[in-house]
Amino acid sequence: MASDAAFSLAHISDPHISCMADIRSGELLGKRFFGYLKWRLHRSARHRDSVLAALQHDLAVTKPDHIAVTGDLTHLSLPAEFRQTRQWLESLGTPDKVTVIPGNHDTYVKTVWQQTLAHWTDYMLADDADIGDNPVSGFESIFPSLRLRGRIALIGVCTALPTAPHLAVGTIGDRQLQKLETLLARTADQDLFRVLMIHHPPAPGTVSWRKRLTDAHALQSLLARYGAELVLHGHSHKTDLSKLKTPDGHVAVIGVPSASAQGRTPQRRARYFTYHITPRTSGWHLRLAVRVYSPDENRFIAEPDHPFSRLP
Numbered sequence: 001m002a003s004d005a006a007f008s009l010a011h012i013s014d015p016h017i018s019c020m021a022d023i024r025s026g027e028l029l030g031k032r033f034f035g036y037l038k039w040r041l042h043r044s045a046r047h048r049d050s051v052l053a054a055l056q057h058d059l060a061v062t063k064p065d066h067i068a069v070t071g072d073l074t075h076l077s078l079p080a081e082f083r084q085t086r087q088w089l090e091s092l093g094t095p096d097k098v099t100v101i102p103g104n105h106d107t108y109v110k111t112v113w114q115q116t117l118a119h120w121t122d123y124m125l126a127d128d129a130d131i132g133d134n135p136v137s138g139f140e141s142i143f144p145s146l147r148l149r150g151r152i153a154l155i156g157v158c159t160a161l162p163t164a165p166h167l168a169v170g171t172i173g174d175r176q177l178q179k180l181e182t183l184l185a186r187t188a189d190q191d192l193f194r195v196l197m198i199h200h201p202p203a204p205g206t207v208s209w210r211k212r213l214t215d216a217h218a219l220q221s222l223l224a225r226y227g228a229e230l231v232l233h234g235h236s237h238k239t240d241l242s243k244l245k246t247p248d249g250h251v252a253v254i255g256v257p258s259a260s261a262q263g264r265t266p267q268r269r270a271r272y273f274t275y276h277i278t279p280r281t282s283g284w285h286l287r288l289a290v291r292v293y294s295p296d297e298n299r300f301i302a303e304p305d306h307p308f309s310r311l312p
């Protein structure tokens with residue numbers, strides 16, 4: 001990217017790709033059993049492969065410079081779902097063009113890393129990750145991650161961890177918060193456009209108590225001290241706009257609906273946002289383009305009248 005050219009960053013989230021056809025009864029113990037029932041009762045009708053196919057086609061046409069995927073790629077964290085999701089990621093782009101962070105459904109239960117999340121390692125790893133001779137075997141070697149694309153800094157934060165049935169909370173954790181503080185402090189004065197990617201919404205009031213980010217206050221404090229230029233999240237399955245304090249004012253905190261959602265209501269229909277980020281003599285210019293799934297046309301179309309299209 002030339003230093004004064006616009007960089008286009010597409011944000012998609014929560015595809016909830018599932019493989020329920022070949023499921024074995026032994027895979028449905030504990031929390032997965034309830035998740036399976038929920039899928040059969042409601043979610044299979046809401047999340048559609050046809051919507052994801054339309055999304056893939058649309059992204060191939062709009063050709064963003066980079067794609068940010070903010071978690072819940074799978075539904076029950078089944079090994080088959082991770083294999084299928086790997087193929088889906090490859091259909092979007094190579095690991096240098098697509099950045100992934102996990103969501104709570106990607107750690108629905110405790111799993112064997114090499115059978116599950118290892119399938120995405122190269123889509124999650126930091127540019128300068130020093131993994132030595134040992135294969136990555138957990139999030140602690142990956143997050144927080146920093147990927148630089150020109151002057152755009154993609155900062156990945158992991159909030160995913162297995163939780164009790166009926167809970168969908170997320171936690172950053174002290175270890176990651178300490179590293180994140182160092183990373184945000186180091187990048188604060190480097191004239192970068194820092195995009196913080198996190199699955200659970202960090203602003204208050206976006207999701208219910210059972211779906212909350214347990215240490216949201218700690219992240220809010222870091223943003224208040226070191227700032228960021230944009231925060232992207234998933235998890236809520238709807239369009240959300242909040243703001244959090246930074247040293248210079250506020251940062252926009254934006255969520256998108258599920259990428260596979262047929263849409264119980266037009267508000268919850270699949271959308272993706274593309275941020276066109278252009279450096280200015282002082283600061284940045286941000287233009288947001290919204291594309292929404294049209295069930296009538298089975299394709300994504302521009303939504304110029306979406307309120308978020310009029311962001312600064």
Ligand SMILES: [Fe+2]
Nearest residue numbers: 014072105235
């Ligand atoms: Fe989700």
Ligand SMILES: [Fe+2]
Nearest residue numbers: 072103104235
């Ligand atoms: Fe989620």
